Amino acid sequence: MKNNIQNLIKNNTTIKQALKTLDSTAEKIILVVNENTDFLGTLTDGDIRRALLKDASLETSIEGIFNKSFIYLNEDEFTKEKAIEMCKENKIIGLPILNNKKIVSYYSYYNEHNISQKTKKNLSLPVVIMGGGKGTRMKPISDVFPKPLIPLNGKPMINHVIDYFTEYGIDNYFLTLNYKSNLMISYFDSLDKSYSINFAIEPFFMGTAGSIKLLEDKLPNEFIISNCDCIAKTNLSDIIHQHQEKKTLLTVVCSIQHHQIPYGKINYKNGGAITSIEEKPELSMPINTGVYIANKKVLDYIETDKVFHMTHLIEKLIENNLPVHCFFINEKEFIDFGQWKEYERALDLIK
Template identity: 40%
Template structure:
């Protein structure tokens, strides 16, 4: 594992992000054991994506100077204190020759496996749980999609757990299809750390129509999540991006990479060949199904009308409002709404 944490300074941003995904880390060491050059984090890469930096740019272009490392003379207690302070999953220990003499991992020092969030958020969360789950038939002939199990718990509990980690405890479930089973499930056990209220659609209102039922009930920034996605990201970091950029709505987008198995060509006027590329990879930003909204947007959702969240985004953009996009890596986003993806994620 330790050797995998090192990347060359000329490594493209996209390659560094894929390596993080593959070995399930959010931090890499730039250089090698005998020539420490710096650190690159998933946050550095996310800021680069937000700033529209080409993902084929070398990571040397996004390295920060204000990194924190340990020196070989520091005690374990000092290193632990610093790691807690900056919330880092590991810290390289450097000697006076700029060699990496060892790496101290969060797991080795701290009893809790997961890094704590940047800050606690006590914001309401709306989980859109009213769909029929047609892509997951025949299992959704029996169970509503939110109750489909991932490991020992239904997917909606995994979603709730991630919000509880950042201090959220007030949940609203927008329900319709087999809503009585969802209510029965959550009424069958105690969950004192959070409470659930239900928004009951009389008919299907799309991915945002039922939010109108919250008008006058929510007066703060709030999250909206699909009921079939799991995102591995500190949600407080998404909120800080939302707040610092004064967005009215922020959507989370996952990077998705597609390999074209053919050589591609680009042509100009009169069919002149301009460029050829052999089996290129294309990267798109995919709407991941997680949003942060400001409460005044509830006034823009029509009453009892079919209305998607994309319609709301169009309304905001048409009046020159601000919608932001926060990127996450491909493997930080899991969409359980299709059979192939569900089968990959049956164990959590």
């Protein structure tokens, strides 16, 4: 049982601050209290995601989105065995422990038993991994290795990507190639692997979306697309469920990132008169992780006579009034190892 409760926020907190709290705690849930520290309810990343998909912004208060119906255990009734039983029976990841409406501790079934928030379902969608780029952000080592084969904690980075998807029972992969493609094919041919992998070799550098068009005859109605140098470490089943529920053509997995500007921001009005200064303000924004769920219809909008990236595809779908949706994840769920600064961070996150 936890006595030092770090996943605690006030009910007038903004969504942006709630996301930062989720990023900073090992828990998958936030506990909400009022000014008098009375316990009011719980908030998860799923609650935040649903709010952002409606009309909420990062500055919206959590007051109207947190879950006010909750299961708890009174302090004088607490035993570890009872807490485990209640978590199992109600299929929840933890229990707030209360004393006269005040939260005194939190029992984390999620962390103590090292479980996933949801059981990982076996998925049948294939994965297209885009691995044909030159890896310019990883020079000089990418002058020797193609980026997908650059080692990360003892194995090539592309193996970490495939390992994540194989946790969901996925065993069908397509890899688009160009730069040093012979090394990539030789590597996978040498593996004793439990999955199938097919290659599509670009006749020229076609861009991240252009190369997918080469697989048009081999892909089913829905499939997953991923960069070779990142992982969106969230529940893949949730992403697919939202994609199908929204009946969208393309779902873009977006991570809410927080960046502090290292300078004072000047606000001014016409004529240059300064109205205020903000010292080292923080910007929060959703960024594209490079992971997508796609309907095969998107292939009709890919151009193959020039470099055509996923950004071009997204813009073209929007121009044609076709549905493209975000799936929001928090900052710590996005692991990028495609540039040196993030690579060093990934060494601590990827095992």
